[in-house]
Amino acid sequence: MRQFELSRDEIRASVRGTEFVDETEHGLAPIRLPHSIRNRGGDASIERMAAQTAGVRLEVSTAASVIEVEALLTRSFPADVGDDTRPAVLAAVIDGVEVGRKSFVNGPILRQLRTGGLERVDGTVSVAALDLGGPTAEPRVVEVWLPQVSATEIRSVRADAPLHPAPSRARPRWTHYGSSISHSAEADGPTRTWTALAALALDWDLTNLGFGGQAMIDPFVARVIRDRPSELITLKIGTNPLNADALRMRTFSPAVHGFLDTIREGQPETPLVVISPVSLPMHETTPGPTVVGPDGHLAGTPAGDRPGVLTLSWVRPELERIVDERADPALHYLDGRRMLGPADAHHLHDRLHPDAAGYALMGRRFVELARSAPWAPRTTTIGE
Numbered sequence: 001m002r003q004f005e006l007s008r009d010e011i012r013a014s015v016r017g018t019e020f021v022d023e024t025e026h027g028l029a030p031i032r033l034p035h036s037i038r039n040r041g042g043d044a045s046i047e048r049m050a051a052q053t054a055g056v057r058l059e060v061s062t063a064a065s066v067i068e069v070e071a072l073l074t075r076s077f078p079a080d081v082g083d084d085t086r087p088a089v090l091a092a093v094i095d096g097v098e099v100g101r102k103s104f105v106n107g108p109i110l111r112q113l114r115t116g117g118l119e120r121v122d123g124t125v126s127v128a129a130l131d132l133g134g135p136t137a138e139p140r141v142v143e144v145w146l147p148q149v150s151a152t153e154i155r156s157v158r159a160d161a162p163l164h165p166a167p168s169r170a171r172p173r174w175t176h177y178g179s180s181i182s183h184s185a186e187a188d189g190p191t192r193t194w195t196a197l198a199a200l201a202l203d204w205d206l207t208n209l210g211f212g213g214q215a216m217i218d219p220f221v222a223r224v225i226r227d228r229p230s231e232l233i234t235l236k237i238g239t240n241p242l243n244a245d246a247l248r249m250r251t252f253s254p255a256v257h258g259f260l261d262t263i264r265e266g267q268p269e270t271p272l273v274v275i276s277p278v279s280l281p282m283h284e285t286t287p288g289p290t291v292v293g294p295d296g297h298l299a300g301t302p303a304g305d306r307p308g309v310l311t312l313s314w315v316r317p318e319l320e321r322i323v324d325e326r327a328d329p330a331l332h333y334l335d336g337r338r339m340l341g342p343a344d345a346h347h348l349h350d351r352l353h354p355d356a357a358g359y360a361l362m363g364r365r366f367v368e369l370a371r372s373a374p375w376a377p378r379t380t381t382i383g384e
Helices: 008-014 045-053 194-202 219-227 239-243 249-266 312-326 342-347 357-372
Strands: 020-023 028-031 055-063 064-077 088-094 096-102 111-114 116-122 126-132 141-147 149-157 163-165 173-178 205-210 231-236 272-275 331-333
Touching: 008 028, 008 055, 008 149, 008 163, 028 045, 055 064, 055 149, 064 088, 088 126, 088 194, 096 126, 111 231, 173 219, 194 205, 194 357, 205 219, 205 231, 219 249, 239 312, 249 312, 272 312, 342 357
Parallel strands: 064 111, 173 205, 173 231, 231 272, 272 331
Antiparallel strands: 020 028, 028 149, 055 141, 055 163, 064 126, 064 149, 088 096, 088 141, 111 116
């Protein structure tokens, strides 16, 4: 019997990984971008991606043996992805270690059709009873990581012992921006995205602004990053402007400079790392847009007579040049191939996105790099 329950205000106070929470008729829905700017992306896709709770978790203090979260988990994915392929997973973490998880495929689905439309499949509410390994004599901090592949409307949070929102902990605040690889839909649950693996290993307070199909160097996201105090900011950029053929050489570099300028308006001295794309053989010398080729697999589109199209062989040195040109002592460049290189192409299950093992490999390598990097925060005190 779960006789202790958080109020709505207490649930809101327990949310980490975003400061934006919608109040709904039935509960609370954490979101990763504020509504005031989410209609500035040009279409509804940024709205769906921002609603998915990648990197978002609840942090409570309790001595309970079980914590139970009731939520409506609305998944969204392309029509060619099987309904059971990407379950919505909730995971309990104590002292940086996952102690229990539950997977669900019963919630609603927003199926993305090739025509650009959406098909909604109705679903039911999920109840995740997460075993915490037995009760403890004193309360400890329990994190419940919410699914990275679904929007999450939290209906209730209960336990078999008193529970309260955990106080803020003195950890380095890490804000990360990226595309689908940072969103990590193919990862084996919310604690096994590459950013979550790194944050748990390094004991960093993660805000993941990785949005599948996005990361078009959008100015409105730069303003969100600018206004969120951080000890480290990382930007994994360059892949999707190529995938969508959304920017050309003439527009790419000014867009990157403008993005950095906006962040520096509010955080002029915060360590900031520009991470270039991982190794993607199909786009190293072939530009976008990314299409389904004659063999049924993703492929680039030959440049033909299109001047100034992007390839990764141009994007990476250009990002490095921009970082060097700005002469900003707190600005750094990291080649994404150090996280997933040419020898790791077998992890690209569709030639574009890593599989679960690929995300785990990226997380481990980022941790190895961060442990000795001059840009990596070591300690912090909240409010400094």
